[in-house]
Amino acid sequence: WDVGHIAHFEELWLTQNLDGPIEFSEMPGLYNPFEHPRATRASLALPTLSQMTERLAEIRRRVLDRLDTVEFDESNPLLRDGYVYNMVLQHEYQHNETILQTLQLKKGAPYRAPRKITFDQRVARDCEMIAFDGGRVTIGTNDRSAAYDNERSQHEVDLRPFLIDRDPVTNARYLEFVSDNGYRRAELWSEAGRRWLAESAAVAPKYWVRDGEEWITRSMDVTRLVERAKPVSHVCYHEAEAFARWDKKRLPTEFEWEAAASWDPSSSESREFPWGNYVADSKSANIDQLAFDTAPVGTYDRNVSPIGCYGMIGDGWEWTSSDFSGYPGFQTFPYKEYSEEFFGPDYKVLRGGSWATRPGAIRNTFRNWDYPIRRQIFSGFRCASDA
Missing domain, CATH: 3.90.1580.10 (paralog of FGE (formylglycine-generating enzyme))
Structure with a gap:
């Protein structure tokens, strides 16, 4: 779930909504943390990890292509000083830590x-x-x-x-x-x-x-x-x-x-x-x-x-x-x-x-x-x- 959430969050902010603030409800329901609190995520019908990492790689390619042409307009608070890119990167870092907490919790090997x-x-x-x-x-x-x-x-x-x-x-x-x-x-x-x-x-x-x-x-x-x-x-x-x-x-x-x-x-x-x-x-x-x-x-x-x-x-x-x-x-x-x-x-x-x-x-x-x-x-x- 976390990998999918990372992918959709990046897509939402860096390919779809660079021109202004968005409503969080636009995030696909499966990966919206308010629709699916952590305790319920294990029961969701999720894509495989392989599918989600491929999806993340595809989104990342589009983000990097867009980055080549982005103008960091000082009048746009999302783009000023690259804020939105730093926000998305920190978001991924925070979910990296969440994933490790989950791996520590998991049963079995x-x-x-x-x-x-x-x-x-x-x-x-x-x-x-x-x-x-x-x-x-x-x-x-x-x-x-x-x-x-x-x-x-x-x-x-x-x-x-x-x-x-x-x-x-x-x-x-x-x-x-x-x-x-x-x-x-x-x-x-x-x-x-x-x-x-x-x-x-x-x-x-x-x-x-x-x-x-x-x-x-x-x-x-x-x-x-x-x-x-x-x-x-x-x-x-x-x-x-x-x-x-x-x-x-x-x-x-x-x-x-x-x-x-x-x-x-x-x-x-x-x-x-x-x-x-x-x-x-x-x-x-x-x-x-x-x-x-x-x-x-x-x-x-x-x-x-x-x-x-x-x-x-x-x-x-x-x-x-x-x-x-x-x-x-x-x-x-x-x-x-x-x-x-x-x-x-x-x-x-x-x-x-x-x-x-x-x-x-x-x-x-x-x-x-x-x-x-x-x-x-x-x-x-x-x-x-x-x-």
């Missing part, structure tokens, strides 16, 4: 991941917190070449002083929570969290399985002991929130997260990435589907923000406490079904990307969102507290 790199084991380092002094910071972006509508417009917010974990929460720390009966202590869970816990019967992160005195986990076709130095992964919002309460902390707001990732107190400016304004690559962070797994905390020395937070890009999307909503002056562009349809308390914001995120689909201002119960996504978290 596991997907044989084409790993290009591996990581040396490390000793889990102590949990430290970094102080943010608070004050007025810049959030979001005014970029019109690639940023989604929910990242705009850039605006200032006042933050109170806070502390935030230097690193994402590791398996070592999460094992302590599990060993301390964290999943059985009702006082650590919100009312919604307790309902989810009763329905899911969860006792550990998704894909963790007890093996005697140890825990094992699986990443695609590799099953191994839970490695203590790696960030915990495949936890939902409720699990992250319960851990934070157990640790006498809380989850950061998305503005606190973005400030910790991007704000440079020495220049009073925001960075596009924690390490600066040059594009993310595999030397800067664990992204781009190279390892098909998280990296031990501290592996990427470059992946550090101006205030000293590590690993804020890559490895795992990080849950925040914020509901997904529009920024002040939000304007839908180019279609409301990307962002606006999801605004409200049903969705929580995640930041930072994962090992499965492509470089062109992540930056400090990028906002992901999902249901608080979702744990098949490549998600982790870090904690914060009031200063």
Whole structure:
């Protein structure tokens, strides 16, 4: 389904509708995500993968032929700075990650991941917190070449002083929570969290399985002991929130997260990435589907923000406490079904990307969102507290 959706989305925007915004309902019904939510797609009568990849290749040829003659008219917001092409490319990247989530979920023979790199084991380092002094910071972006509508417009917010974990929460720390009966202590869970816990019967992160005195986990076709130095992964919002309460902390707001990732107190400016304004690559962070797994905390020395937070890009999307909503002056562009349809308390914001995120689909201002119960996504978290 995802491959077909990628093909039809590209055809819709880059061969049929370059002259102006469209209604999402024009997408063929089979590949319209609002007509067919994810839970129903397995029952659809879909073309074969071979048929859809051939269809995608045909569409791609037409797109490239059209690109040779396109005039990037500044008066057309879709074409200005190549926005519509960047949007379609990011859309494909995001579905690349969704496909990997599905392959991780699938039963039967596991997907044989084409790993290009591996990581040396490390000793889990102590949990430290970094102080943010608070004050007025810049959030979001005014970029019109690639940023989604929910990242705009850039605006200032006042933050109170806070502390935030230097690193994402590791398996070592999460094992302590599990060993301390964290999943059985009702006082650590919100009312919604307790309902989810009763329905899911969860006792550990998704894909963790007890093996005697140890825990094992699986990443695609590799099953191994839970490695203590790696960030915990495949936890939902409720699990992250319960851990934070157990640790006498809380989850950061998305503005606190973005400030910790991007704000440079020495220049009073925001960075596009924690390490600066040059594009993310595999030397800067664990992204781009190279390892098909998280990296031990501290592996990427470059992946550090101006205030000293590590690993804020890559490895795992990080849950925040914020509901997904529009920024002040939000304007839908180019279609409301990307962002606006999801605004409200049903969705929580995640930041930072994962090992499965492509470089062109992540930056400090990028906002992901999902249901608080979702744990098949490549998600982790870090904690914060009031200063």
